[in-house]
Each structure stands twice: as C-alpha cells, then as structure tokens.
Amino acid sequence: MNAEKLLEVSALCKYFHVSGGTLKAVDDVSFDIFRGETFGLVGESGCGKSTLGRVLMGIYGATKGKILYGGAELNPNRPGARFRYAKKAQIIFQDPYASLDPRMTVGSIIAEGMIIHGMYDARRRTERVTELLEMVGLNREHANRFPHEFSGGQRQRIGIARALAIEPEFIVCDEPISALDVSIQSQIINLLHDLQERLNLTYLFIAHDLNVVKYISSRIGVMYLGHLVELASSEELYARTLHPYSNALLSAVPIPDPRAEREKRRTILTGDVPSPIHTPPGCPFASRCPSACGRCHAEKPDLREVTPGHLVACHLT
Ligand SMILES: Nc1ncnc2c1ncn2[C@@H]1O[C@H](COP(=O)(O)OP(=O)(O)O)[C@@H](O)[C@H]1O
Ligand code: SF4
Ligand SMILES: [Mg+2]
Structure with missing residues (x-):
C-alpha cells in the first residue's frame, strides 16, 4: 500500500x-x-x-x-x-434507483457530470459513455434505455459508471x-x-x-x-x-x-x-x-x- x-x-x-x-x-x-x-x-x-x-x-x-x-x-x-x-470525489449510494433520474436515459445520466465539468466534446463524451458502460460490465446498447429497465445490480453498475465518468x-x-x-x-x-x-x-x-x-x-x-x-x-x-x-x-x-x-x-x-x-x-x-x-x-x-x-x-x- x-x-x-x-x-x-x-x-x-x-x-x-x-x-x-x-x-x-x-x-x-x-x-x-x-x-x-x-x-x-x-x-x-x-x-x-x-x-x-x-x-x-x-x-x-x-x-x-x-x-x-x-x-x-x-x-x-x-x-x-x-x-x-x-x-x-464522488459518491455511490445504497439505493441506485432512488439516485438515478427515471426520466433520463442511462447515456445522459452517465454523461451529465462530464457536461457539468466541461469535459470533452459531444462525440468524445458518447465514446466515453460506451467505454464506461463496458468498464462496469454493461454494453453500448444500454445507453439508450431508462433506469427502470434494469435489475438492481445493473442499476448499481450504472451508478458506478456515473461516478467514474468525471475521473x-x-x-x-x-x-x-x-x-x-x-x-x-x-x-x-x-x-x-x-x-x-x-x-x-x-x-x-x-x-x-x-x-x-x-x-x-x-x-x-x-x-x-x-x-x-x-x-x-x-x-x-x-x-x-x-x-x-x-x-x-x-x-x-x-x-x-x-x-x-x-x-x-x-x-x-x-x-x-x-x-x-x-x-x-x-x-x-x-x-x-x-x-x-x-x-x-x-x-x-x-x-x-x-x-x-x-x-x-x-x-x-
Ligand atoms: N440532515 C440531518 N438532519 C438531522 N439529523 C440527521 C441528518 N442526517 C443524519 N441525521 C442523524 O444523524 C445520525 C447519524 O445518521 P447517519 O449518518 O445517516 O447514520 P448511518 O449512515 O450510520 O446510518 C442519526 O441520528 C440521524 O438521524
Ligand atoms: S464502557 Fe466498555 S467500551 Fe467503554 S470504556 Fe468501558 S469497558 Fe471500554
Ligand atoms: Mg447511512
């Protein structure tokens, strides 16, 4: 260590x-x-x-x-x-569902922090969303879906991808x-x-x-x-x-x-x-x-x- x-x-x-x-x-x-x-x-x-x-x-x-x-x-x-x-510093919550906006697609949830912090242009952000989804064991198709379409474990993976998005x-x-x-x-x-x-x-x-x-x-x-x-x-x-x-x-x-x-x-x-x-x-x-x-x-x-x-x-x- x-x-x-x-x-x-x-x-x-x-x-x-x-x-x-x-x-x-x-x-x-x-x-x-x-x-x-x-x-x-x-x-x-x-x-x-x-x-x-x-x-x-x-x-x-x-x-x-x-x-x-x-x-x-x-x-x-x-x-x-x-x-x-x-x-x-980022946080991952106990209840991923409560912390994911149900009206937003998974892709926009993950990209939001990058936008707020002025990271990358739109094209690179889309690539990053795919990279992040793959990093947490999901895939690029998941970016266009909504949180309710996922299981609890998958939603926690989305919460992790969101936390990681801004490095x-x-x-x-x-x-x-x-x-x-x-x-x-x-x-x-x-x-x-x-x-x-x-x-x-x-x-x-x-x-x-x-x-x-x-x-x-x-x-x-x-x-x-x-x-x-x-x-x-x-x-x-x-x-x-x-x-x-x-x-x-x-x-x-x-x-x-x-x-x-x-x-x-x-x-x-x-x-x-x-x-x-x-x-x-x-x-x-x-x-x-x-x-x-x-x-x-x-x-x-x-x-x-x-x-x-x-x-x-x-x-x-
Ligand atoms: N925003 C708040 N206003 C008033 N009391 C709070 C607030 N947040 C937590 N508490 C109180 O502080 C104590 C510690 O809560 P918390 O940090 O949530 O504990 P834990 O995460 O270990 O369950 C509890 O008594 C809780 O009721
Ligand atoms: S109450 Fe128990 S834990 Fe606290 S000081 Fe005494 S022996 Fe230690
Ligand atoms: Mg607690």
Missing part, C-alpha cells in the same frame, strides 16, 4: 440542530485515508457513517475540526470549492450492496475491487456488516454513536479485536458452518443506543457494554494507539 495520505481528518464534528437540541452525528473523529486504499467504515444504522461520508465529500460543511485533501484544507463553504472538489480519485461507497440480493453483492464488490486496481481509486467503503468490508478493506474503522471506537488493518481487527463493541459486531456476523456458529462465543448487545442528542458524559458504549465499570460512565476514553496501527477507545485496553 502506498503510504501517501489522501485525506487527513482531525477532530471532525458534524452536529445537526434539531428540535430536541443538538444532534451529534459525528463527534471528534480523527483518521487518515491513504491513496489507493479502501478504508472500511462499519457500525449500526444511525451511528453517523453516511454523515461522515457526506462531510468528506464536501456535501456538508464540518461543524468543527479539519479535513485535508491532498494536503490542502477542504472548505466547501469557499466559493467554487465544492464544485472543484466534486471533480475529485475521480476518491469514491465514497455508501452501503453500495446493502440493497442487493446476496448473489449479486459479490459481483459488485469484485467490480469495485477491479476498478480500484485499474484506476488507482481510493475508497471509503461504508457498511453495517463487518462481513462485507472484510475482503475489500485494507483498514477498518468501527463507529459507535458518532465516535470512532476502533481502527486497525483488516487482518488485525479480525485477529485481535479489542473494543467490546467491535466484538459484539463480529459476533453478530453469521458463520456459514452451523457447528462453528453454535460453538462461537457470542456477545449479545443489550440496552438501547443512547440518543445522539443527549449523549452520556462517559464512554458512548457504556450503557450496553458488558465490561462497563464506574470510570466508564464518568470519563470518555480517548482513541489511542495500543500497537502500531491499531487504535482503540476503551479504558480496559
């Missing part, structure tokens, strides 16, 4: 002002993404993954903290910055396979993996299931209630899980062999996820953690490096 940092995220917060108060969707998150890697981001629904992805995309401005992209500070509020950054470097894949049949999921994962090697792409790959990120990610960050609670290389995270929440997430991943499933030590999550509006003062996981002690309810653990490259936020490690 190339060690050049493409993104440097420090003490990033994204708060929403809602009727009940301030909702801390992303709270004091710091990590880097290296060029050419896949950084997997996992955690239960509502823990702030999509919000973090959108802040890194420049769709939302950060409430606090800093993001460097290629060494330069990302500030989407600066005039023109969001537009210039959109040329480098980005960084792609946020926000649960790109969660809405697809299991049989199609691995095809899309393999496609994303091949495209990454071919085009030297960097991915932030969001999933709620650790099984999904294991094979595609070089490193994985585990999020809970807006916080990053553990970060390690993919192999390390599975071989030496340190945070009780990561452990619980891993226990929830089904193992195909039924005997292994029965013999596996299970950590069942009990208790409710606290509201992100009234966050507790101590460890965010304390209300559900089987190992919580007095200190956990009073003092928030910092994310610290316990072995090279393995970071965890827990008083017990």
Whole structure:
C-alpha cells in the first residue's frame, strides 16, 4: 500500500440542530485515508457513517475540526470549492434507483457530470459513455434505455459508471450492496475491487456488516454513536479485536458452518443506543457494554494507539 495520505481528518464534528437540541452525528473523529486504499467504515444504522461520508465529500460543511485533501484544507463553504472538489470525489449510494433520474436515459445520466465539468466534446463524451458502460460490465446498447429497465445490480453498475465518468480519485461507497440480493453483492464488490486496481481509486467503503468490508478493506474503522471506537488493518481487527463493541459486531456476523456458529462465543448487545442528542458524559458504549465499570460512565476514553496501527477507545485496553 502506498503510504501517501489522501485525506487527513482531525477532530471532525458534524452536529445537526434539531428540535430536541443538538444532534451529534459525528463527534471528534480523527483518521487518515491513504491513496489507493479502501478504508472500511462499519457500525449500526444511525451511528453517523453516511454523515461522515457526506462531510468528506464536501456535501456538508464540518461543524468543527479539519479535513485535508491532498494536503490542502477542504472548505466547501469557499466559493467554487465544492464544485472543484466534486471533480475529485464522488459518491455511490445504497439505493441506485432512488439516485438515478427515471426520466433520463442511462447515456445522459452517465454523461451529465462530464457536461457539468466541461469535459470533452459531444462525440468524445458518447465514446466515453460506451467505454464506461463496458468498464462496469454493461454494453453500448444500454445507453439508450431508462433506469427502470434494469435489475438492481445493473442499476448499481450504472451508478458506478456515473461516478467514474468525471475521473475521480476518491469514491465514497455508501452501503453500495446493502440493497442487493446476496448473489449479486459479490459481483459488485469484485467490480469495485477491479476498478480500484485499474484506476488507482481510493475508497471509503461504508457498511453495517463487518462481513462485507472484510475482503475489500485494507483498514477498518468501527463507529459507535458518532465516535470512532476502533481502527486497525483488516487482518488485525479480525485477529485481535479489542473494543467490546467491535466484538459484539463480529459476533453478530453469521458463520456459514452451523457447528462453528453454535460453538462461537457470542456477545449479545443489550440496552438501547443512547440518543445522539443527549449523549452520556462517559464512554458512548457504556450503557450496553458488558465490561462497563464506574470510570466508564464518568470519563470518555480517548482513541489511542495500543500497537502500531491499531487504535482503540476503551479504558480496559
Ligand atoms: N440532515 C440531518 N438532519 C438531522 N439529523 C440527521 C441528518 N442526517 C443524519 N441525521 C442523524 O444523524 C445520525 C447519524 O445518521 P447517519 O449518518 O445517516 O447514520 P448511518 O449512515 O450510520 O446510518 C442519526 O441520528 C440521524 O438521524
Ligand atoms: S470504556 Fe468501558 S464502557 Fe467503554 S467500551 Fe471500554 S469497558 Fe466498555
Ligand atoms: Mg447511512
């Protein structure tokens, strides 16, 4: 893996002002993404993954903290910055159907970004649409059809072609396979993996299931209630899980062999996820953690490096 940092995220917060108060969707998150890697981001629904992805995309401005992209500070509020950054960073959504305009042909959907960014003349754009369709496993005839004529997997391929059209470097894949049949999921994962090697792409790959990120990610960050609670290389995270929440997430991943499933030590999550509006003062996981002690309810653990490259936020490690 190339060690050049493409993104440097420090003490990033994204708060929403809602009727009940301030909702801390992303709270004091710091990590880097290296060029050419896949950084997997996992955690239960509502823990702030999509919000973090959108802040890194420049769709939302950060409430606090800093993001460097290629060494330069990302500030989407600066005039023109969001537009210039959109040329480098693209997003693939969970539900490709909702994100594809049903009135547009697939060819115009894919060409739209190239037009907006003033890329190529009309003839070259048409050629590029064909190239992109072939790159994602579709063909030139598909350019004249409409999104509803395609299956879920094919629509996700169209979403990928659209994201690639403007030749980005960084792609946020926000649960790109969660809405697809299991049989199609691995095809899309393999496609994303091949495209990454071919085009030297960097991915932030969001999933709620650790099984999904294991094979595609070089490193994985585990999020809970807006916080990053553990970060390690993919192999390390599975071989030496340190945070009780990561452990619980891993226990929830089904193992195909039924005997292994029965013999596996299970950590069942009990208790409710606290509201992100009234966050507790101590460890965010304390209300559900089987190992919580007095200190956990009073003092928030910092994310610290316990072995090279393995970071965890827990008083017990
Ligand atoms: N635009 C918004 N306005 C207010 N609250 C939001 C908004 N977007 C997300 N949230 C809240 O922020 C938290 C994190 O949401 P999200 O980032 O979508 O989580 P995830 O992608 O992990 O499921 C949730 O409590 C959600 O309700
Ligand atoms: S700090 Fe305490 S509550 Fe939080 S994960 Fe560690 S043991 Fe559990
Ligand atoms: Mg989400």
